[in-house]
Amino acid sequence: MNLTILGCYAATPRTFTNPTSQVLEIRNRLFLIDCGEGTQVQLRKNKIKFSAINHIFISHLHGDHFYGLIGLISTFNLLNRNNDLTVYGPKGIQEIIKLQLKLSNSWPQYDLHFVELTSTESEIIFEDDKVIVKTIPLKHRVYTNGFLFQEKIKERKLNVNAVQNYEIETCYFQNIKSGKDITLEDGRVIPNSELTFDPEAPKSYAFCSDTMYNEEIIPIIKNVDVLYHETTFLESEVELAKKTMHSTAKEAARIALQANCKQLILGHYSTRYESIKLFKEEAQTIFENAVLGDDGKVFEL
Amino acid sequence: MNLTILGCYAATPRTFTNPTSQVLEIRNRLFLIDCGEGTQVQLRKNKIKFSAINHIFISHLHGDHFYGLIGLISTFNLLNRNNDLTVYGPKGIQEIIKLQLKLSNSWPQYDLHFVELTSTESEIIFEDDKVIVKTIPLKHRVYTNGFLFQEKIKERKLNVNAVQNYEIETCYFQNIKSGKDITLEDGRVIPNSELTFDPEAPKSYAFCSDTMYNEEIIPIIKNVDVLYHETTFLESEVELAKKTMHSTAKEAARIALQANCKQLILGHYSTRYESIKLFKEEAQTIFENAVLGDDGKVFEL
Numbered sequence: 001m002n003l004t005i006l007g008c009y010a011a012t013p014r015t016f017t018n019p020t021s022q023v024l025e026i027r028n029r030l031f032l033i034d035c036g037e038g039t040q041v042q043l044r045k046n047k048i049k050f051s052a053i054n055h056i057f058i059s060h061l062h063g064d065h066f067y068g069l070i071g072l073i074s075t076f077n078l079l080n081r082n083n084d085l086t087v088y089g090p091k092g093i094q095e096i097i098k099l100q101l102k103l104s105n106s107w108p109q110y111d112l113h114f115v116e117l118t119s120t121e122s123e124i125i126f127e128d129d130k131v132i133v134k135t136i137p138l139k140h141r142v143y144t145n146g147f148l149f150q151e152k153i154k155e156r157k158l159n160v161n162a163v164q165n166y167e168i169e170t171c172y173f174q175n176i177k178s179g180k181d182i183t184l185e186d187g188r189v190i191p192n193s194e195l196t197f198d199p200e201a202p203k204s205y206a207f208c209s210d211t212m213y214n215e216e217i218i219p220i221i222k223n224v225d226v227l228y229h230e231t232t233f234l235e236s237e238v239e240l241a242k243k244t245m246h247s248t249a250k251e252a253a254r255i256a257l258q259a260n261c262k263q264l265i266l267g268h269y270s271t272r273y274e275s276i277k278l279f280k281e282e283a284q285t286i287f288e289n290a291v292l293g294d295d296g297k298v299f300e301l
Numbered sequence: 302m303n304l305t306i307l308g309c310y311a312a313t314p315r316t317f318t319n320p321t322s323q324v325l326e327i328r329n330r331l332f333l334i335d336c337g338e339g340t341q342v343q344l345r346k347n348k349i350k351f352s353a354i355n356h357i358f359i360s361h362l363h364g365d366h367f368y369g370l371i372g373l374i375s376t377f378n379l380l381n382r383n384n385d386l387t388v389y390g391p392k393g394i395q396e397i398i399k400l401q402l403k404l405s406n407s408w409p410q411y412d413l414h415f416v417e418l419t420s421t422e423s424e425i426i427f428e429d430d431k432v433i434v435k436t437i438p439l440k441h442r443v444y445t446n447g448f449l450f451q452e453k454i455k456e457r458k459l460n461v462n463a464v465q466n467y468e469i470e471t472c473y474f475q476n477i478k479s480g481k482d483i484t485l486e487d488g489r490v491i492p493n494s495e496l497t498f499d500p501e502a503p504k505s506y507a508f509c510s511d512t513m514y515n516e517e518i519i520p521i522i523k524n525v526d527v528l529y530h531e532t533t534f535l536e537s538e539v540e541l542a543k544k545t546m547h548s549t550a551k552e553a554a555r556i557a558l559q560a561n562c563k564q565l566i567l568g569h570y571s572t573r574y575e576s577i578k579l580f581k582e583e584a585q586t587i588f589e590n591a592v593l594g595d596d597g598k599v600f601e602l
Contacts, residue, residue: 011376011379012341012372012375013339013342014342014345037339037341037369038314038339038342040314041314041315041316041339061401061404061405063372063405063407070364071314074364075312075313078312078313090404092400092404093404096397096400099393099396099397100362100364103362103393103397103443104362105442106363141406142404
């Protein structure tokens with residue numbers, strides 16, 4: 001699992017900073033999370049293969065999180081994309097995109113699907129054999145969701161020496177890897193624990209932007225490996241954070257601590273501050289393993 | 302009058318090339334023409350003052366000409382803009398912008414006006430005391446207009462020596478500058494030509510993108526000082542140009558020649574070619590004063 005930050009600054013695209021967008025690679029799936037203006041250029045700069053993106057998750061309909069979506073959808077078409085694309089986002093996103101495609105008379109050749117979100121409870125919005133994606137209802141000025149990406153529990157690892165010693169045939173291996181005990185021909189029952197090793201623990205990643213400080217998300221993101229949490233402001237601007245329904249670096253750190261996250265990635269910085277290092281310093285007073293997200297940065301999770 | 306090319310490449314924004322957008326400064330007015338994705342960043346890079354742009358002209362609703370508009374309108378708001386903004390563009394543009402502003406719950410504080418265009422005849426869409434803007438109906442896959450920007454004829458220049466010799470009082474100067482003859486107290490009539498010099502000739506600029514080769518625009522742009530005409534392809538791809546309703550460099554040059562333009566600026570290049578110099582070489586076989594537009598280039602007209 002790795003995470004590429006394409007953009008993590010608040011409000012507007014600037015010469016050297018980009019609005020929110022990131023790519024999560026998890027079990028060979030590539031998920032695009034948010035899509036601010038200029039995301040397609042950031043994808044090119046970071047050498048992300050356009051055709052590998054089949055799912056786009058949009059947190060909310062503020063411009064710095066989705067104004068690049070229509071351009072990306074159009075570019076996919078110009079590049080003769082064939083595979084389906086599914087966009088998950090707040091109700092209304094379908095109308096915005098379809099209206100523009102209609103008026104530009106450029107409906108894509110590929111199949112474009114929308115999953116419009118309206119629930120204020122966490123729900124599963126994507127699931128396949130390896131990954132599950134749930135919403136994390138956030139509190140912002142418009143309807144907003146974060147997203148929780150979880151690997152499913154992997155198969156148990158075969159203890160090759162053990163199965164050879166018991167002369168177990170290969171046709172039983174799938175049952176063993178899925179956790180079953182084995183009865184030998186002489187009637188002996190061999191417990192699964194003798195035949196397998198524990199698999200690697202499944203990894204999880206939670207994306208939370210934009211949101212005010214909200215303890216209600218803690219049960220949903222409990223024990224995640226990595227939490228990306230917005231930190232638009234420092235604690236010195238806590239009143240402004242409340243007013244605009246954003247978070248301070250301290251608040252993000254408090255969430256990470258209470259949710260027992262292993263790592264906290266900071267982002268969605270206001271450009272009013274001299275250096276983004278200030279966000280890290282402030283967060284680390286509460287949560288030690290806080291790191292700075294930045295445009296172009298890749299995290300191996 | 303000067304023209305800043307913010308972007309002049311076809312199809313999609315790339316790492317080092319930008320979709321169509323340009324800024325025309327004419328008699329201290331700043332007009333933004335087209336607004337592809339990333340235009341707001343290009344405005345910053347080229348140090349154009351955001352608040353000086355009060356009129357935006359959109360040629361057509363293909364993404365590479367207007368996907369940056371919603372972001373710019375939103376950024377104007379974040380920058381606490383006060384002055385009115387008027388957007389001129391094809392019918393439908395208002396619906397696209399207003400839908401996004403509604404769903405993001407971020408209606409601008411400043412007054413935002415739309416002038417939606419539907420006519421297939423050239424018409425005046427902007428006029429004040431110094432400048433006039435007319436549409437140039439173009440032929441493309443969707444409803445498209447070019448724009449003709451014309452300075453109005455300036456006042457005649459006062460011949461200071463002559464008016465002093467005749468002892469003409471200053472209260473008559475405005476009449477003289479507007480072209481009137483003067484009757485002196487002794488009854489003599491002094492013709493205006495004795496009292497004034499010719500003003501500088503009014504300048505004009507025509508923007509034509511996107512369009513197939515179309516001789517019908519020639520009477521509209523006749524004798525313009527500078528013509529920007531799209532040249533998506535070279536003549537070797539003339540069939541593709543016809544199919545996609547674009548122009549070749551030779552076709553653009555033929556229009557410039559027949560319209561007796563003083564200068565031709567080329568742009569809207571397909572990125573399939575090795576060098577944009579090829580466009581200039583081809584155009585100059587027909588029209589000598591053909592120059593290459595390029596992102597960040599400024600033309601003093």
